[in-house]
Amino acid sequence: MNDVLTTSIGEWQLANPVMVASGTFGYGLEYTDLMDISRLGAISVKGISLNPRLGNPPPRVCETPCGMLNAIGLANVGYDVFVNEKLPELRERGAVVIVNTYGTSTEEFAELARRFDQADGVAALEVNISCPNVKSGGMHFGADPAAAAAVTAAVRQATSLPVIVKLSPEAPDLRAVAQAVQGAGADALSLINTIRGMSINVRTRTPRIGPVFGGLSGPAIRPIALRMVYEIYQVVDIPLIGIGGITCFRDALEFFLAGATAIQVGTANFKNPLTAIEIIDQLHEYCIANQINPSALTGQIQISSPNE
Amino acid sequence: MNYWTCTITEIEHLQSGYALLRFSADEAITGEPGQFVMVRGDWGDHPILPRAFSLVETGPHGAILVRAVGTGTEKLVQMKPGDKLFVMGPCGRGYKQPTSRRPVLVAGGVGVAPLLFLADRIDEKTPRPVFVYGAQTSADLVLTDRLQSLASLELITEDGSCGETGLVTAPLARLLNDGVPSEIYACGPTGMLSAVAQIAMRAGTDCEIAFESPMACGMGTCKGCAIHDADGQYRYVCSDGPVFDARQIYGGTN
Ligand SMILES: Cc1cc2nc3c(=O)[nH]c(=O)nc-3n(C[C@H](O)[C@H](O)[C@H](O)COP(=O)(O)OP(=O)(O)OC[C@H]3O[C@@H](n4cnc5c(N)ncnc54)[C@H](O)[C@@H]3O)c2cc1C
Numbered sequence: 001m002n003d004v005l006t007t008s009i010g011e012w013q014l015a016n017p018v019m020v021a022s023g024t025f026g027y028g029l030e031y032t033d034l035m036d037i038s039r040l041g042a043i044s045v046k047g048i049s050l051n052p053r054l055g056n057p058p059p060r061v062c063e064t065p066c067g068m069l070n071a072i073g074l075a076n077v078g079y080d081v082f083v084n085e086k087l088p089e090l091r092e093r094g095a096v097v098i099v100n101t102y103g104t105s106t107e108e109f110a111e112l113a114r115r116f117d118q119a120d121g122v123a124a125l126e127v128n129i130s131c132p133n134v135k136s137g138g139m140h141f142g143a144d145p146a147a148a149a150a151v152t153a154a155v156r157q158a159t160s161l162p163v164i165v166k167l168s169p170e171a172p173d174l175r176a177v178a179q180a181v182q183g184a185g186a187d188a189l190s191l192i193n194t195i196r197g198m199s200i201n202v203r204t205r206t207p208r209i210g211p212v213f214g215g216l217s218g219p220a221i222r223p224i225a226l227r228m229v230y231e232i233y234q235v236v237d238i239p240l241i242g243i244g245g246i247t248c249f250r251d252a253l254e255f256f257l258a259g260a261t262a263i264q265v266g267t268a269n270f271k272n273p274l275t276a277i278e279i280i281d282q283l284h285e286y287c288i289a290n291q292i293n294p295s296a297l298t299g300q301i302q303i304s305s306p307n308e
Numbered sequence: 309m310n311y312w313t314c315t316i317t318e319i320e321h322l323q324s325g326y327a328l329l330r331f332s333a334d335e336a337i338t339g340e341p342g343q344f345v346m347v348r349g350d351w352g353d354h355p356i357l358p359r360a361f362s363l364v365e366t367g368p369h370g371a372i373l374v375r376a377v378g379t380g381t382e383k384l385v386q387m388k389p390g391d392k393l394f395v396m397g398p399c400g401r402g403y404k405q406p407t408s409r410r411p412v413l414v415a416g417g418v419g420v421a422p423l424l425f426l427a428d429r430i431d432e433k434t435p436r437p438v439f440v441y442g443a444q445t446s447a448d449l450v451l452t453d454r455l456q457s458l459a460s461l462e463l464i465t466e467d468g469s470c471g472e473t474g475l476v477t478a479p480l481a482r483l484l485n486d487g488v489p490s491e492i493y494a495c496g497p498t499g500m501l502s503a504v505a506q507i508a509m510r511a512g513t514d515c516e517i518a519f520e521s522p523m524a525c526g527m528g529t530c531k532g533c534a535i536h537d538a539d540g541q542y543r544y545v546c547s548d549g550p551v552f553d554a555r556q557i558y559g560g561t562n
Pocket residue numbers: 063344355359360361362363372373374375376377378379380381382418421422519520521522523550
């Protein structure tokens with residue numbers, strides 16, 4: 001089964017192009033009752049920082065039309081606990097692990113990359129320069145091409161692991177950021193992270209998310225994410241990992257056609273934790289029926305000019 | 309943890325927008341009183357998040373008691389036997405096993421759900437439970453016949469339309485004064501839980517309370533369901549709870 005869906009992200013070979021998105025699948029181990037987590041193309045674990053982070057004051061999540069807002073604030077166990085308590089079991093279970101990293105400075109991102117370079121069982125790094133829910137770092141790096149390139153270059157120097165840089169849809173000039181990050185040595189780009197939004201409880205007149213703004217995710221952002229994948233595909237040569245509101249196989253196909261080499265399922269994991277597995281099964285069927293590899297779909301959107 | 313694809317087998321419509329939904333899968337539905345399930349119907353992308361409901365029955369059939377308060381719960385109470393229901397669970401930490409002390413179950417509103425299950429599970433080794441059940445008005449008190457058969461029931465309404473007038477705290481405080489060694493199990497709105505916890509701690513009575521919080525995953529992965537505990541630390545309702553020892557959340561205020 002694996003052969004049909006084999007996907008390359010640069011030098012990195014994956015059994016299939018369907019991953020789960022950071023922050024929506026914990027550390028992966030929570031789901032072992034429900035599925036064989038080694039079947040997932042990869043698991044991007046919850047964003048890891050050098051030290052544990054407690055996260056934002058509640059409420060941290062609320063539902064919005066066809067989506068949700070979150071302001072978790074990167075609550076995570078930190079580097080040590082992740083490496084000592086989570087990674088060994090992930091390795092044992094044969095999971096393909098992408099470590100999503102978060103730092104407040106370029107140096108912190110580099111330090112995390114240096115440490116994970118030595119850790120056994122990490123397949124790739126996903127540099128999160130796009131989190132909207134933290135005061136420092138996060139989205140600020142992702143908004144500015146020079147800052148994004150600096151983080152990418154520092155991480156690139158610190159590790160020989162594949163480096164994926166996760167882009168923010170809030171960058172004023174996303175194409176410039178993508179090109180700068182490619183120039184600084186990224187192996188792939190993942191996009192998009194959430195878009196800031198808000199919601200008000202009109203009865204109490206209070207924000208429905210503690211820090212007022214939260215990151216919007218889910219099907220509500222899919223058309224925006226798809227447009228961005230399409231746009232960035234035109235201007236870079238490195239593979240793209242499409243993220244944003246993917247809930248089923250058809251949604252995944254859209255992203256491949258727009259230019260993605262792989263995809264990540266995020267919010268839909270809450271709806272049904274087996275979403276990614278179901279997409280893998282359907283993609284497998286589709287690729288057999290059409291005698292193709294998923295990579296044959298990348299960027300294959302057909303756009304006819306109005307006069308044809 | 310399981311992800312059950314279920315069929316609704318029966319819907320019992322009760323007063324005030326309450327409905328008891330029974331469902332079954334091709335295997336038994338498991339779970340203990342106080343544990344909950346994340347539930348969704350086979351609808352499109354809205355609402356996308358599953359909703360949390362306390363288990364009321366487990367076994368060949370599972371059951372939840374739903375009060376229609378918004379988009380998701382409205383959809384659920386309008387479902388029909390034969391409809392598909394996606395149920396993930398059992399989630400969280402339930403109530404601890406009752407001991408030989410008298411169980412005092414204190415429910416506010418839809419908080420009756422997990423306590424109905426608990427009352428049903430209490431066996432002969434435990435003294436007959438007392439069930440204090442409060443709501444706004446008489447129509448909001450559901451399944452009282454069933455409760456009557458399981459416990460000695462004390463009803464209380466804010467408007468006095470049924471039972472005593474007032475809040476559950478008055479009969480609770482009175483009960484604890486009779487000197488019978490007791491333990492308290494509570495579920496209801498936050499204000500009620502806080503008041504019940506204060507009474508319990510003052511009386512030195514063990515008290516377990518079940519909390520609510522907005523949730524996305526229901527299994528400890530999204531970190532969305534944080535509440536503050538007595539030490540100002542975050543606790544996660546779905547994985548550390550939903551049932552907590554009252555002292556963990558309200559402790560130290562004597
Ligand atoms: C562990 C747990 C167990 C629960 N058990 C039961 C149960 O047995 N029976 C039952 O009827 N309900 C139960 N609830 C509450 C139930 O999950 C909410 O009523 C439901 O999510 C509301 O969804 P909705 O789409 O109808 O409302 P929405 O349209 O999302 O919101 C309508 C109103 O409900 C409030 N609300 C939304 N989500 C929650 C929530 N998770 N908790 C409290 N208020 C909320 C909103 O603030 C709003 O005022 C439980 C909640 C938790 C966390």
